[in-house]
Amino acid sequence: MSKILEIKDLTIHYVTDDEVVKAVNDISITLEEGESLGLVGETGAGKTTTAMGILGLVPNPPGKIIGGEVIYKGKNLLKLSEAEMRKIRGHEISMIFQDPMTALNPVLTVGDQIMEVIRLHQKVSKAEAMKRAMDMMEMVGIEGGRCNEYPHQFSGGMKQRIVIAIALACNPSLLIADEPTTALDVTIQAQVLDLIDNLKKKFNTSLLLITHDLGVVAEVCDKVAIVYAGRIVEYGNLESIYNNPKHPYTNGLFGSIPDFSKKAHRLNPIRGLMPDPSNLPEGCAFAERCPNATDECRKRQPPVVEVEPGHSVRCLMFEKEGR
């Protein structure tokens, strides 16, 4: 296996006249070929901004990439020109969007939309592209004959399949899925996840899955990165994080999942709210909500500590244990 994507210390801020929103701070992740990584965090943690940063689509202004590197197959994407990035988007790295209801152009037939991306990146005739588009539709489980229909004629789950077909049409090496199942109902969620998982294995595509659903991550991912206030607070492979969660935030996340084996009257949420990203505290961003917080936590930024091979935590509690 070879490294397909390596993000080093990526920092993205939204700079406006009256404030600086620190959306992404020093995020570092690596992704091997064929591997899937789950980026987990609550709303506003900077997950989508990270994804946009990889694709070079952070709206500028106000978005600014302050520092870091996004190395894809040895190239730093942040240094590429817009024209070079266009060749990578949709062809080498594609993205599945959160809401299939709005991610398709309402005035083009779905066949034409899949064809668009194929013709954009590969020099094939219209007929050939159409054939491939219909093959893609069959692959995501929609009759190819429906290629002349418009997005509004499909249900939400079907639309998400079309979005997946568009994303995979050029057989990308990396697929970024931004909460692909959030807008779907539960029965369809499982289908769509299975579909993504199967296609990923079939094409040996790497997957960066953005979600706030730990169940989804458990089903699909090999590695997990827990994001809080724009920082990765815990990072490791699936088993070590699920069996041995270290960071109090990760514990809190697991704690707030209802347990069906026990009768509980109330769920167990993490108290408080995420800090305002335009006004992050000096120390650990989670300190205000953390049950184990000490005065030191509020004073300095905890370092990244490797608690076991391939499992790292950003918390002062483990500073001494670390190597």
Place this chain on the structure above:
Amino acid sequence: MGKDKKETSAIRGKKKSQFRNIMRRFMKNQTAVFGLVVIVVLLIFALFPAQLSNPDYTIQDLANRYAGPSAQHFLGTDELGRDMYTRIVWGCRTSLAIGLASVGIACAIGVTLGTLAGYFGGILDNVLMRIVDVLMAVPNLLLGISIVAALGNSISVLIFAIALGNIAAFARVTRSSVITVRDTEYVEAARATGASDGRIMWKYVLPNALAPIIVQVTTSLAGNILNISGLSFVGLGVPAPTPEWGSMLSNARSIMRDYPLQIVFPGIAIMLTVFAFNLFGDGLRDALDPRLKN
């Protein structure tokens, strides 16, 4: 390309072409079809005036001025004894040509400016929209008068003068419509597939921003036909003796109390044209939206 298209449709199966779909939806809308019929009739008049009326619209019959409808002149005659029907039929050509050409030019320039300004925003938006503001600050008629006065009184100058006054409206309408479409998720998704700005504007933004532009086309067309008459009113319209509805109206203005029919017939012609284009435009806007199928 033709072969490719054939192959594509062979693969797609019984694909109804986009055009036929639009036609089918349009044909269901009876008022719009009525508008289309009127437009077709007007176009026939505009294309074959000599066959449908007297080939010479300047023949004067001074003994028969201001005549009412009769077998010989069935819409009567004007202040020089010229046949009204002939002049209205020939005027159709002038009015439609100037109206369509000026709207076409204004639409092309205005939509381009509006799309660029709305899509890119920022400095470009500011610069383009300030230019548009300047255009807007000058009343259309005044702008027309000054251009015609400066460049001379000919049909092409007239078209240019009227078009110039319309650019601002098109640019504004397009810009606001483009801004709402620009921030939709499917535009972002298109960008994530590697589409260039030009392609996104052409395939994603414009088709979705079209509805208000079509409405603007039909209202501008109506307004422009009236604008020509406004210029004719101050004597800067179509040079005599070319017949034109607006100038016919303004010629008859002074004697409308005595011979009301003199303004009724050209008035009806203008009204019918404007009405037909409005109905047609409304129908077209609905037919172009695939979500309103069936």
